[in-house]
Amino acid sequence: MLKVNPLGEVTQIMMGREMDGTVLYWTSAYLVDGLLIDTGCAYTVDELGEFLREQEVRQVVNTHHHEDHVGANSFIQQELGLKIYAHSLALPLINSRLPLREYQEMVWGYPEPTEVQLVPARISTSRYTFWVLETPGHSPDHISLFEPEQGWCFSGDLFVSENLKMLRADEDIDGILASLENLLSLPAEEMTLFTSLGRVFTEGKSSIRNFLAYLHGLREQVNRLAGESLTAPEIRDCIFGRETQMAALTGGHFSILNLVEQLLSGS
Numbered sequence: 001m002l003k004v005n006p007l008g009e010v011t012q013i014m015m016g017r018e019m020d021g022t023v024l025y026w027t028s029a030y031l032v033d034g035l036l037i038d039t040g041c042a043y044t045v046d047e048l049g050e051f052l053r054e055q056e057v058r059q060v061v062n063t064h065h066h067e068d069h070v071g072a073n074s075f076i077q078q079e080l081g082l083k084i085y086a087h088s089l090a091l092p093l094i095n096s097r098l099p100l101r102e103y104q105e106m107v108w109g110y111p112e113p114t115e116v117q118l119v120p121a122r123i124s125t126s127r128y129t130f131w132v133l134e135t136p137g138h139s140p141d142h143i144s145l146f147e148p149e150q151g152w153c154f155s156g157d158l159f160v161s162e163n164l165k166m167l168r169a170d171e172d173i174d175g176i177l178a179s180l181e182n183l184l185s186l187p188a189e190e191m192t193l194f195t196s197l198g199r200v201f202t203e204g205k206s207s208i209r210n211f212l213a214y215l216h217g218l219r220e221q222v223n224r225l226a227g228e229s230l231t232a233p234e235i236r237d238c239i240f241g242r243e244t245q246m247a248a249l250t251g252g253h254f255s256i257l258n259l260v261e262q263l264l265s266g267s
Contacts, residue, residue, distance in 0.1 A: 002047040007200065009033070010152070013051065014198050017043040017107060024107045027068045028198040030154055033125035034058035037145060037154050038196065039072035039084075042109030048072045049079060061119060061132075062086040063156030064142040065093035067100060067108045069196070074112035085119035087134070089141035103250045119143065130154075135183070137176030138168075144183070151188040153204055159183075160197045162210045166246060166254050173262035177215060180208050215263075222263045236260045 001023050005012040011031040016023035029038040029048075036057050040048050049072065060082055062070050073094065076082050086094055095113045123130040123145065130145040138157040145154040158179055167173065183191075184205055193204035201207040218239070225235045236243065236256050247255035 002044055002051060004051065007194075009150075010194065012194070012198065012200075013040070013048065015040040015044040015048060017041065017109070025068070026198050027108075028194075028196055029069075030194055031055060031057065032152075033127050035123060035125050035128075035130070036060045036076075036082075038063055038069040038156070039076060041068045041071035041107075042111050043071070045072045045075050049075050052076070052080060057082060058125070059123065060084040061123060061143075061145065062090060062094065062116065063144065063154070063196070064139045065090040065098075066139065066157070067098075067104060067111050069156070070094050070114065071108065071111045073114035073116065077114060084114065084116040085123070086116045087141040087143050088118055091116060091118065093141065101251060101253055103253070133182065133186075135179035137172050137174075137179045139170070140172075140175075142179075144179075146183075146186055146188075146191075148187055151191040151204075152194065153183060153186070153191045154194045155183070155196075157196045159193055159201075159204075159208060159211065160195045160199065162207050163214050164211070165240065165259065166244060166256055167259040167262055169253050169255075169258050171258070171262070173215070173259070177212065180212055184208055218259075219263045222260055226264055232257060232260050232264060235264075 001016055001018040003014040013029045014026050016026045027040055029040055034056050060076055073084055095115050097113055119132050121132055128147050130147050133144045133146055135142050135144045135158045142156060144156060144158055191204040193201040222235055225238055240256050243256055
């Protein structure tokens with residue numbers, strides 16, 4: 001399924017595989033002044049392609065290599081003849097058929113390997129100039145795009161919520177914290193955060209500060225309980241009550257326990 005939401009000069013493209021009338025997981029791409037940021041998953045290639053054929057798209061950037069952000073790359077290159085850019089670490093990953101877990105294959109599917117190009121430090125459109133920011137944490141190859149005049153920040157999967165309660169097993173919480181601090185240092189009194197889940201935070205810096213305060217407070221709580229000789233699962237249950245259903249559905253790849261263990265490992 002594909003839904004298009006106009007957000008002023010930015011067009012949000014929400015995509016997700018639909019099964020039995022329900023979208024399993026929404027992922028958002030963004031189109032602004034001919035620049036497409038991310039390309040969704042393999043299951044929505046046809047719908048996205050139909051939409052893009054009616055748009056003036058001139059260049060494409062992947063925020064990182066994950067399968068729900070590069071799914072239409074091959075179509076875009078072959079059918080639309082457009083250049084696609086990504087971080088240097090992402091280039092071999094996007095051009096490979098990486099193994100997926102069962103839930104990833106069901107929800108997003110395997111993207112076709114695509115040879116993309118190294119993203120420059122600046123991406124210019126006819127009206128805007130986007131700074132390309134290295135923002136590792138969610139993945140080592142993650143980048144965000146920042147337009148200083150408009151105060152827009154397309155944060156991919158770096159920031160999705162002010163009170164994150166789960167983490168992927170391969171995420172780096174200290175990398176996320178450092179990247180968010182870097183966003184706070186950008187020359188904008190306030191910014192609008194466009195996230196991959198579709199949520200848009202119009203007071204982005206305030207939201208980031210709230211998120212950082214939440215994580216630092218959570219780390220203090222985790223460390224205090226660890227000092228009382230509680231194990232990571234016991235700390236999880238003490239703070240959050242129980243594990244989420246997502247942990248079972250993903251074989252533990254997404255879980256509260258991952259978050260607790262990351263907070264402990266960086267303490």
